[in-house]
Amino acid sequence: MAANNCNSYLLEGEARILIDPGHAHFFGHVESGLRQLGLNVVDVDLVIATHAHPDHVEAVRLFKDSPTLFAMHQTDWQLLDQMSKSLGSTMDTDAYLPSFFLDRGQLTVKDISLEIFHTPGHSPGSISIYWPQKRALFTGDVLFKDGLGRTDLPGGDGDALKQSIRELASLDVEWLCPGHGDIISGGGRVRNNFQRVEEFWFAYI
Incomplete structure (x- = not known):
């Protein structure tokens, strides 16, 4: 999309979890999608940011008057605090204070159980989220279809990204859901994508 907006994902069960709300000025697209489901922002229990870059996290500030919780990795919240000094009031960290921090381990919200992986490389506090019940993996900007995240931004690390x-x-993945671009469906296609990325892209980072 224009201005490099990210993919946003709604996980729905008894709980509703929104992964990466995106840029604030594009959040109308997310609100429209919620309305089609008969929902609005106050119906979202938790917003998770896979990392601190504005195209994934900026719209979190639009939830500040709702009961929605917000979580991200502590290292990237610290990165966000550093970036706010150069990005100005739209990234004022007071509007992005997490309800709690995420790190490696299990996260359960009502009937949704997720596995959180600390996956640095694109940023130092990037996380990836695995939903075992659906065999769905949300990779943020760690991994895309036929590509991987940049490592030339602050805190980027090519060796960490490879690892x-x-x-x-x-992981046993049926749905690979990246932060940008196309979703990959089918375990074989997902495995082939991992293989292609390692064989081609690892040489360049």
């Missing part, structure tokens, strides 16, 4: 991707490749 993160290799760890994710061991």
Whole structure:
């Protein structure tokens, strides 16, 4: 999309979890999608940011008057605090204070159980989210269809990104849901994507 807005994902059960709300000025698209489901922002229990870059996290500030909780990795919240000094009031960290921090381990919200992986490389506090019940993996900007995240931004680390991707490749994934671009469906296609990325892209980072 224009201005590099990210993919946003709604996980729905008894709980509703929104992954990466995106840029604030594009959030109308997310609100429209929620309305089609008969929902609005106050119906979202938890917003998770996979990392601190504005195209994934900026719209979190639009939830400040709702009961919605917000979570991200502490290292990237610290990165966000650093970036706010150069990005100005739209990234004022007072509007992005997490309800709690995420790190490696299990997260359960009502009937939705997720596995959180700390997957640095694109940013130092990037996380990936695995939903075992659906065999769905949400990778943020760690991994895309036929590509991987940049490592030339503050806190980027090519070796760490390789290690993160290799760890994710061991999961049983039917749906690969990246932060930008197309979703990959089918376990074979997901495995082939991991293989292609390692064989082609790892040489460049």
